Amino acid sequence: MLARHLSRQLKLPNYSTFNAPEAQLEHPAGRVPYTEALTFLGGPTPEQRIPAYRTLTDASQELDAAQLPHPITQALGVKMYQAMASLQTLDTLCYEAQRQGRMSFYLTSTGEEATVVGSAAALDPQDMVFAQGRQMPIHYGSRELCYQTISSPLATQMPHAVGAAYAMKLSGASTVAVAFFGEGAASEGDAHAALQFAATLAAPVLFICRNNGYAISTPASEQYKGDGIAGRAAGYGMAAVRVDGGDARAVYNAVAEARRLALQGTRLPAGHRYRTADEMRAWRARDPVSRFRGWLQGRGWWDEMQEQALRVATRKEVMDALDAAAAVPKPPVSCLFTDVYKNMPGHLKAQMDETFELVKRHPELVPLGVPVA
Structure with a gap:
C-alpha cells in the first residue's frame, strides 16, 4: 500500500x-534507456576505432566506392598540386639554409603537404584561420588572407578560434573559423575549453588535428589512450571524421563537407595521421605530393614538362627571396634590449651588460652578420 x-x-x-x-x-x-547489464564502455584499447577516410590508394589509384560530395575540378586540382610542389621546394631550400646558419629556425611540412593544402583549398577566402606553431621566427600572419599570426604557446589558438567563430555566428556571417593543432596541443587545458565552448555555443568552427604521431619528441603512445583525438568528439557532443592526411582529395572533401556542416550548426574536429630512419623511409614512400601528382597525371591534367617548369621556377623564386633577405642588414645585439622599453630599466641594463661580456668571451655565439654593438 x-x-x-x-x-x-x-x-x-x-x-x-x-x-x-x-x-x-x-x-x-x-x-537514456535503462539496462540490467553492468557494461563499461571505452577504455585504453577500444574494440572499434573510427576508420580513416580516403579516396586514393598509395599508388594514386581512385577508389571507386569513395564518397566525393565535393569533386575537384582540373583547374583546382592543378592549383592544389602547384601549391604542394612549391611548398615542398620551399621547405627543402629553407631547411638547407637553416642548416647553413642563414636563418635561426625553420619547421618543414614534409609529409603533411596534402593536409595543409587540401584543407586550405576547401575554405572560403574570408574564413579565419588560426594556425599552429612552436617557435619564432616562423610566426606567419596575413590580414589579407584572414590568417591570424601564430603564437608559440600550445593550444592558445583554439579558444581564439571559438571566439572568432561565435562572433561570426552573432553577426550572421556565412564564414567559419578554423583551428589547426597537433595531438600534443590536445592535452592542454585550452584545447578542452575550446572544444567545450564550441559545442555548447554551436559556434561555426573546425578543429583540424594534424596527428603526426609525435608531440615534439613524445610519441602518441605516451600522449593519450583510447581512439586518438577524433575519438574524443562524441564526449563533447561533436561530430568527427578521421582522414588519411596523405590523400589531398580526401582532405579537401572532408574539410569542405565539415565546413558545410559547421555552418548548419555542427562542429567537426578532423583528425590526421623525432622519428627513426625506418619511419622516415616509410613516410617518404607515401609522399602525398607524388601521390596527388600521380592522380593528376592519370587524368591527363599534368605532365613531366609542367613538373620540371614548376620545380625550376619555384626554386628560383625561393633562392631569390633568400638572397634578398640575406642582403638586409641585421640588427645589432643591443636591439634585443633597446627595442623593448623607451627608458631601459636597471634589470634589463644588467642583462645587456652580461650579454656583451659573454659575447666578448665567446664571439662564436653571435650569428653570422649580426653586429656586436
Missing part, C-alpha cells in the same frame, strides 16, 4: 514497458 502510494506521489516510472518514456532515465544529456 505504501509503495503504491509513493509511486503515485513521486510518479515513479513503470518498468514493465521498456520502450515507454518512463523506462528511460531523464539524463541531462537527454533520455
